[in-house]
């Protein structure tokens with residue numbers, strides 16, 4: 397399922413020079429004499445030239461697609477907040493299981509991936525304790541088997557593979573450089589206490605705008621309505637643990653549990669087992685959860701992130717149709 401294709405016509409000035417124009421979104425213009433394979437370009441650099449383009453075509457190619465996506469995902473089935481290892485793992489499992497669902501991922505950073513581009517202390521290798529190797533097998537990421545755990549030779553190999561698979565799904569759109577700066581709420585009719593809410597989407601803004609609300613007024617946000625929000629915003633960073641902190645300020649959570657000291661064995665089991673729907677319409681996973689339950693941190697091992705993502709996807713499919 398993809399947003400409706402943007403339609404536009406090629407300016408006649410270019411069409412005249414084009415040997416073969418295919419009237420589709422990815423209009424391919426073949427100019428006489430160009431190579432047909434990469435190897436054929438060898439030694440032809442003197443007569444080489446790019447196909448013609450007007451700057452307005454580049455601008456329209458970007459803006460029409462972006463705003464068509466923004467319009468299409470304004471009503472999403474699921475919004476995932478945070479494209480770190482947990483959020484991306486959740487997206488991967490959901491998109492595979494339910495190609496019918498419209499899934500928007502909102503990531504504050506320009507670069508998605510969160511803390512999973514490096515192993516620990518800026519080292520490259522990434523450790524995952526079994527059975528998280530099952531996720532790597534499903535993803536097709538090679539690793540060295542060390543018995544009770546496996547080692548991916550570079551964390552970026554894992555994250556780039558996961559990211560490329562997630563971005564290839566037609567029912568997923570990543571809005572990066574975009575921050576969730578609030579939650580859309582509704583009274584929760586299924587709970588007696590009047591103050592109870594259910595989450596019905598997210599409030600977003602360009603991240604650079606979100607970071608300057610103190611020095612510019614009235615930079616109002618945008619919104620995405622969704623049946624379910626999955627928050628995986630991590631335990632630190634400028635926006636870390638966003639949703640659970642917002643639930644405390646909305647008196648939906650009494651207080652933050654506060655992440656405990658490092659204890660790999662305790663932490664990883666707790667994060668995976670604790671992944672759940674915190675309030676109706678909001679599932680929390682990954683290290684953001686440690687701020688709710690006061691779970692220990694696990695440091696430089698990532699098995700709990702991917703399996704928390706697997707569990708968050710399972711919980712989401714259980715509750716989304718409620």
Ligand code: 48N
Pocket residue numbers: 477478479480481482483502503504505508509510511512574575576577628629630631632633635636637638681682683684693694695696697698701
């Ligand atoms: O990688 P993170 O920070 O979070 P997780 O939970 O996916 O993975 C955590 C993991 O990297 C660890 O911290 C490891 C295991 N270490 C543990 C330890 O003990 O130290 O990704 C969260 C993403 C980031 O990319 C943020 O930019 C993004 O969420 N984010 C947001 N995006 C949109 N709107 C927001 N409000 C927001 N807040 C954070």
